[in-house]
Amino acid sequence: MTTLLIILTIVLFILQSLSLKLVKADTLAEKLLSNCFFTLPASVLAGTAGLLFPGQNGFSPVTLLCGGLFGLCFSMTILFYLSAISCGPLSYASFYLSSSMLMPAGAGILFFREEPSISLAVALLFFLTAFYCLSASGGEEKIGRKWLLFCLLTFLCNGSCGIVQKTQQHLAGGREALGMMSIGFGSAALCYALCFLILSRPGGQDVPPKAKPLAVLRRNRLPVCLLALSSMGGNLLLTLLAGQTDGSYLFPLVQGSIVPGVALCSLIFFREKLTLRGKLGILAGAVGIIVLNL
Secondary structure, three states: OHHHHHHHHHHHHHHHHHHHOOOOOOOHHHHHHHHHHHHHHHHHHHHHHHHHOHHHOOOOHHHHHHHHHHHHHHHHHHHHHHHHHHHOOHHHHHHHHHHOOHHHHHHHHHOOOOOOOHHHHHHHHHHHHHHHHHHOOOOOOOOOHHHHHHHHHHHHHHHHHHHHHHHHHHHOOOOOHHHHHHHHHHHHHHHHHHHHHHHOOOOOOOOOHHHOHHHHHHHOHHHHHHHHHHHHHHHHHHHHHHOOOOHHHHHHHHHHHHHHHHHHHHHHHOOOOOOHHHHHHHHHHHHHHHHHOO
């Protein structure tokens, strides 16, 4: 059953990544609004599902705190990532985003007394190779301290999401996952809304007509629905699995499967060309999955 849930989690996160490709948002204001529009229904969906599964509902102090931290880390990840790609190469920023799985994997060993293994170390090397091959374009683009700072913050915030999920399930005894998702996505939606209001305040940047809330929502109805379902479902299952499975195994496996999976789906559904480096990346990811499961 755990294996099936892990596979479903990977599929949902691949769907989330593919859905992001469908979002029509060019400016920062549009991206903030589209993110707000999918995190808000995700929060409502998690809260509604909690009525059907009372064992995973509940808002204890631990869940409230972890939910708020998850929402903050989740929203800051996107904001710092958008900032990184706006002032430096997208390819290497993606590598930092994917490599953040090292944080929850390391936290599992350091703080939750999970046993390290040689297969884990070898698998991590293959996954890092896959991330590099599938994200780094090899082009010579100018980077600076500002870009590096945004990449580092993206790495820290995205990695912190997994640590918060693992911590909540550990402290709550494997319960209240839906409660945490409801609080988490609600907090993320609030962060996006506040950032948009700050951006559009008098004296701030001008928000073009196409970045008005209703205009953005009309253009992105399908991806918003897909993102709400896939992001909430994927993070819910990941949270539940974090309470049942070693984080040093779970997070590398999920992230290590998502990146090659997205590359293959992009090749099939979006007709994207796959370079030799991309083929090597998919191969490295497949080998990493096999080694991790030995």
